[in-house]
Amino acid sequence: MSAEPPHVPFNRPYMVGRELEYIAEAVRSGHLAGDGLFTKRCQAWLEQALGARKVLLTHSCTAALEMSAILCDLEPGDEVIMPSFTFVSTANAFLLRGARPVFVEIRSDTLNLDEGRVEAAITPRTRAIVPVHYAGVSCEMDSLLGIARRHGLRIIEDAAQGIQATYKGRPLGAMGDMGTLSFHETKNLISGEGGALVIQDEDLLTRAEIIRDKGTDRARFFRGEVDKYTWVDIGSSYLPSELIAAFLFAQLEKADAIMSTRHRIFDTYRDALEDLEQRGWLRLPVVPEECHHNAHLFYVLLRDEEQRDGLLAHLNEKGINGIFHYVPLHQSPMGQRLGYRSGDLPLTEEMSLRVIRLPSFFELASDQQDRVVEELRRWLRHRNAR
Numbered sequence: 001m002s003a004e005p006p007h008v009p010f011n012r013p014y015m016v017g018r019e020l021e022y023i024a025e026a027v028r029s030g031h032l033a034g035d036g037l038f039t040k041r042c043q044a045w046l047e048q049a050l051g052a053r054k055v056l057l058t059h060s061c062t063a064a065l066e067m068s069a070i071l072c073d074l075e076p077g078d079e080v081i082m083p084s085f086t087f088v089s090t091a092n093a094f095l096l097r098g099a100r101p102v103f104v105e106i107r108s109d110t111l112n113l114d115e116g117r118v119e120a121a122i123t124p125r126t127r128a129i130v131p132v133h134y135a136g137v138s139c140e141m142d143s144l145l146g147i148a149r150r151h152g153l154r155i156i157e158d159a160a161q162g163i164q165a166t167y168k169g170r171p172l173g174a175m176g177d178m179g180t181l182s183f184h185e186t187k188n189l190i191s192g193e194g195g196a197l198v199i200q201d202e203d204l205l206t207r208a209e210i211i212r213d214k215g216t217d218r219a220r221f222f223r224g225e226v227d228k229y230t231w232v233d234i235g236s237s238y239l240p241s242e243l244i245a246a247f248l249f250a251q252l253e254k255a256d257a258i259m260s261t262r263h264r265i266f267d268t269y270r271d272a273l274e275d276l277e278q279r280g281w282l283r284l285p286v287v288p289e290e291c292h293h294n295a296h297l298f299y300v301l302l303r304d305e306e307q308r309d310g311l312l313a314h315l316n317e318k319g320i321n322g323i324f325h326y327v328p329l330h331q332s333p334m335g336q337r338l339g340y341r342s343g344d345l346p347l348t349e350e351m352s353l354r355v356i357r358l359p360s361f362f363e364l365a366s367d368q369q370d371r372v373v374e375e376l377r378r379w380l381r382h383r384n385a386r
Helices: 019-029 036-048 060-072 088-096 143-150 200-213 218-222 242-253 255-278 303-317 333-337 345-352 366-384
Strands: 053-060 080-082 098-106 126-129 152-159 179-180 195-199 299-302 355-358
Touching: 019 036, 019 242, 036 053, 036 195, 036 242, 053 060, 053 200, 060 088, 060 152, 060 179, 060 195, 080 088, 088 218, 126 143, 143 152, 195 200, 195 355, 200 218, 218 366, 242 255, 255 299, 255 366, 303 366
Parallel strands: 080 098, 080 126, 126 152, 152 179
Antiparallel strands: 053 195, 179 195, 299 355
16 A cells, blocks of 8 residues: 655745854854844845835834834824725734725735725825735836825835835835835745834834834933933833844845745746636736746735635645635624625736636755646546536
C-alpha cells in the first residue's frame, strides 16, 4: 500500500539568513525592549526602501492602523471609507475611535477598492479613505489621492500585503498621509508578528512617536530634547521587542532574494494554469500595467461558490491546504450590528465566494507546487467533462 503524499501547507514560516544570530546578538546587547539597535536598523531600511519621512516599527499591522486612527483625531460619528473585502483590523482600528466604517464596492479585476465609487460615498462626516492593496497589487492611487485632495481627506494605505510592490514606480504604503505594513508570518517578509507605520505627513511625526510609546515623550527624552519624560497624550504600547526586530532585520537583508523566489512561484502557477483561464474554467489574478506586484499570494477565481467549495474539498482531501479568503465585513455579525446587510455590496459578496488561495511561501518546493497544479487541473477537468 503506497504512502500518502506529504501534506502541502498553505504557508510555512522560514529563515533565510542571520535570524538566529541577530536574536542572540540582541540578547547579548542587554536590551530586549523596544527601540533598540535592531528596531532602528529596520526603520532605517524601510525609510530608505520606501522613500518615507519616518517609519515606526510596531508589534503588528493592527497596531499601526490603530495609531493611524488616533492620529486622524476622529470623533464619534465620523466616517472612514474602506472596502468590505479586507481583514477585520482595517475596520476595527477606526471603530475603536468612534468612527463608522463606510464600506464601498471592490473592482472585479483586482478586488481592490473601486475608486469610481468612492466619491459618491463621501459625506460631511467623512474624514479618511483607506485603500487596501489586495494581494500586493496597488489600488488606483492617483484617482484616490485626487479625491482626497478635493475633499480635504486623509489617505491611510493598508499595505499589509504590499511590501516591495509599487504603483507607477512609487512604493505601496508611502503614497498617502500614512501607510501600514505587516510582517506577520504569512507575509513576504516576516517576524512572526510585526508591523510598521509609515508617515509622510511631517506634522504627524512627533505625535506618532508619543502615541506609540504609551502617550509619553520618552523618545524626545532619549534624544536629549527634554530633561525628563512624562505622560503628554493618549497612546498605548505599540513597540515590538528587539527579538522581533532582530528576526525581521535578517529578512530585510534578503528581501530581494525572497521577492525573486515568490515571483518564480507566482509565475509557475500562472504559466501552468493559463490554459484553464482561456477555457473559461477559472480566472487568474489581474495586475494592471501601472502596478508592479510583489507575488504576495496566488489566487484563482472559480465560477461560483459551489465550484469553489468543491475544489477546496478536493485539495484538502489530497493533503493540499488551499483556503478561501475574507468573509466581507458588511456581512459579518459586527457588520450587521452597524446596519449593513447581505446584498449591500453584491460584487464584493460574489467575489468572496469564488476565491481560493493556493499554497505560496518561500520554501514551497517545485514538486509540492506541481502537486497543487496537478490536483487543481484534475478536479476542473473532471468537473467540466460532465
